[in-house]
Amino acid sequence: MKKTAVLLAAFIVAASLAGCSNKLSDKYVTVNEYEGIEVEKTEVTDTTDEEIDKVVARMMEGYTAQHDLPKDTPITDEIVKETLSDTADTVEAYREDLRRQIDKAKETAAREKIETRAWEQVIDKTEVKSYPKDRLKEVEKHLKSQYQDYAKEAGMEYDAYMEALGMTDKELRQAAKASVKQELAAEVIADKYGLKPNEEEFQKALEEYAKEYRFPNTDLLLKAVTEEEMRLLVTQDNVKSWIADRCKLVEASEETKAEDSEDETAEADTKAKEDGNAAIQ
Known part of the structure; x- marks a missing residue:
């Protein structure tokens, strides 16, 4: 009786451990870890007046170019209402709209970084058993076609273009494998959940x-x-x-915080350029 109880207890422990295993597998891949991954936080800073000033300046660059006005033409309520905004009637209201847009863009970018950092860890810890040959060939062919288009746009032959980039066909195949690996890992997790x-x-x-x-x-x-x-x-x-x-x-390292700050500045500048270009349309 005691022996039976011990065996039963051992079976229950083994079954519970198996159920808690943070692994998923199919014929192509084994995803070794995907839940509870530690990721460094991404801080979102408050949008400053200087950041809003940059966007406004870009918008006015587009506006003055479109209307053949002096570059130092100041923004006015009339310009905002008639051209720059569908919702704001004043410069003050327009700046508040921009603040909300930049805030949202920062939050979106921060979330994307967390997703990217977590996903990179999942892929790093995923083992590929085999690649679906047809899909691998398809992705590799698609990548090659893209680079052929880039070469054509640059006015170069494909081989010369790839040589200039320092990329070989072997590296192109590795890139295809990396892409397919992500597809396979996502597929097995998506099927499970x-x-x-x-x-x-x-x-x-x-x-x-x-x-x-x-x-x-x-x-x-x-x-x-x-x-x-x-x-x-x-x-x-x-x-x-x-x-x-x-x-x-988890708390971000000082290095990561510095990188995130640089990225945030670059994203704000990109936002300013995009909105400035939109004013020309």
């Missing part, structure tokens, strides 16, 4: 991508990128977000 988008979620994601990359509509987006590729991309987005929601945030 039901993270593939339904049709409504997919259409919403398409609209967001079309807006982000300035496609007039989703039909044109799907002409540039196949529906299959977009579904893979949206699935990866869902998986990355799911993993980030379950990671453990």
